[in-house]
Amino acid sequence: MSVLGGLLRAGASFCQSAGTLLQTARTISTGTCCRIRMHAIPELKKVDRWTEKRSMFGVYDNIGILGDFKAHPKDLILAPCWLKAFKGNELERLIRKKKMVGDRMMAVDRHNMEKRIRFLYRHFNRIGKHR
Amino acid sequence: MLRVSLLLRSGGAARRFSSSFSGASVLPPNLLLPSNLVDPARLKRPPPPADCPLPLLRKCDAAVPSHLSPVQTWVETLQRPDGEPLGLAQLHPDVFAVRPRLDILHDVERWQRNFKRISHASTKVRSEVRGGGKKPWNQKGSGRARHGSIRSPIWRGGGVSHGPRGPTSYYYMLPLKVRVQGLKVALSSKMAQDFLHIVDSLNIPTPDPQYLLDLVRHRHWGDSVLIVHVGDEFPENLLQATENLKTVNVIPAIGLNVHSMLKHEVVVLTLDTVKFLEDKLLWHDQRYTPLYPFKLPYADFP
Numbered sequence: 001m002s003v004l005g006g007l008l009r010a011g012a013s014f015c016q017s018a019g020t021l022l023q024t025a026r027t028i029s030t031g032t033c034c035r036i037r038m039h040a041i042p043e044l045k046k047v048d049r050w051t052e053k054r055s056m057f058g059v060y061d062n063i064g065i066l067g068d069f070k071a072h073p074k075d076l077i078l079a080p081c082w083l084k085a086f087k088g089n090e091l092e093r094l095i096r097k098k099k100m101v102g103d104r105m106m107a108v109d110r111h112n113m114e115k116r117i118r119f120l121y122r123h124f125n126r127i128g129k130h131r
Numbered sequence: 132m133l134r135v136s137l138l139l140r141s142g143g144a145a146r147r148f149s150s151s152f153s154g155a156s157v158l159p160p161n162l163l164l165p166s167n168l169v170d171p172a173r174l175k176r177p178p179p180p181a182d183c184p185l186p187l188l189r190k191c192d193a194a195v196p197s198h199l200s201p202v203q204t205w206v207e208t209l210q211r212p213d214g215e216p217l218g219l220a221q222l223h224p225d226v227f228a229v230r231p232r233l234d235i236l237h238d239v240e241r242w243q244r245n246f247k248r249i250s251h252a253s254t255k256v257r258s259e260v261r262g263g264g265k266k267p268w269n270q271k272g273s274g275r276a277r278h279g280s281i282r283s284p285i286w287r288g289g290g291v292s293h294g295p296r297g298p299t300s301y302y303y304m305l306p307l308k309v310r311v312q313g314l315k316v317a318l319s320s321k322m323a324q325d326f327l328h329i330v331d332s333l334n335i336p337t338p339d340p341q342y343l344l345d346l347v348r349h350r351h352w353g354d355s356v357l358i359v360h361v362g363d364e365f366p367e368n369l370l371q372a373t374e375n376l377k378t379v380n381v382i383p384a385i386g387l388n389v390h391s392m393l394k395h396e397v398v399v400l401t402l403d404t405v406k407f408l409e410d411k412l413l414w415h416d417q418r419y420t421p422l423y424p425f426k427l428p429y430a431d432f433p
Contacts, residue, residue, distance in 0.1 A: 020433075050355075050377035050378055051377075052143075054394075055377065055378075055380055055394065056380070056382075056391075057243075057390060057391070057394075058243045058388045058389070058391050059382050059386035059388060059391060060152075060385065060386045060388075061243050061388045061390070062310060062314065062386075062387060062388050063385055064307075064425075065307070065311055065314070065411060065412075065415075066384065066385045066387060066407075066408075066411050067311060067385045068433050069425035070422070070426060072426070073246065073304075074302070074304075076247065077246070077247050077249070077300075077302065078247070078248075078249070079249045079298070079300060080298055083249060083269045083298055083300040083302075085302055086300060086302060087300050087301065087302045087303060089295045089299070093297065093298075093299070093300075094297075110149030110275065112259050115258055116256070116258075116259075119258075
């Protein structure tokens with residue numbers, strides 16, 4: 001391993017009496033080193049922390065408190081209509097999507113979604129410890 | 132050996148004991164400072180003294196509790212590039228001198244980041260991947276491992292068994308009073324760390340962005356400035372000056388939030404903004420619990 005080789009070289013610099021013998025030691029590789037090889041430390045990617053989106057993030061989040069409750073922060077969310085101001089596990093999300101958008105979906109997507117709902121219903125309600 | 136180590140330990144304790152006597156600004160002898168370091172002790176402006184000759188431009192509108200006293204701050208101006216204050220202002224302690232609750236700040240900041248988050252990461256399950264309905268080879272006889280479809284998760288190009296599924300939302304709401312308290316804590320922290328500045332109005336003599344940058348540099352405000360103003364109209368000069376500046380941003384008072392206050396180092400409020408914020412944030416201390424959402428009409432609100 002290259003770690004062993006490094007230690008051997010460090011040890012060689014300390015003990016000078018047996019230096020001639022240890023300086024000729026080679027690095028031993030047993031073929032189990034990690035396969036990622038890098039010649040240099042990669043550069044950090046340059047991220048601009050002050051773009052328009054980053055500097056204006058979070059503005060109007062308190063529009064209810066500071067704006068007389070005419071609007072709610074959930075009105076600001078950019079999301080598909082069945083996910084606006086809603087949180088649920090996969091089955092709940094799919095059922096809500098079928099209720100709200102199901103008749104507008106493409107046939108293949110709708111078929112796949114129904115298969116997934118059927119599978120998840122059976123998985124959650126018939127399999128495992130929590131039914 | 133034990134006596135030598137005891138002597139060494141007592142020597143270090145004596146040195147530390149003597150340094151605590153000689154004053155607050157004794158630096159350790161082995162400290163290396165860069166030559167262009169700005170001394171923070173010189174930059175901190177002291178709070179206004181009791182016998183200050185400048186006029187009191189604003190008093191608290193709401194009643195201040197008798198066991199608390201209003202916070203006094205300088206009122207500055209953006210018209211002149213030098214940093215002479217115009218007067219004093221009194222701020223309500225229940226908005227600007229609240230206990231620094233870091234846990235509430237953390238909760239509100241985490242809420243702001245996550246409640247809008249929609250993750251569109253999605254993978255196909257083995258039933259959704261195109262193909263894979265037919266058994267690839269007979270169960271027995273071919274010598275290969277037994278398989279039922281070419282799109283099972285152990286195959287290359289097969290479905291993902293436990294991957295992200297469709298657009299996911301991370302929406303949740305913190306209680307109203309927690310969000311209000313988060314705003315109050317953020318304002319109080321900025322005030323306590325001397326990063327909050329009150330300005331009489333936002334009129335600038337020139338629409339030049341360099342004027343604002345020089346003003347900020349001269350007054351040692353900090354790297355980034357958030358300017359908050361009530362109402363829809365902003366002075367043209369200010370809008371033009373801040374249009375192309377990245378670290379100096381202007382928002383209306385309705386858009387004030389904890390994340391922006393934490394991102395920008397300095398927050399600048401006008402006197403009208405202070406009145407608006409105190410009005411909105413103090414109401415929650417003494418309101419009744421809502422029987423129906425506040426957006427439906429109430430007799431005495433707004």
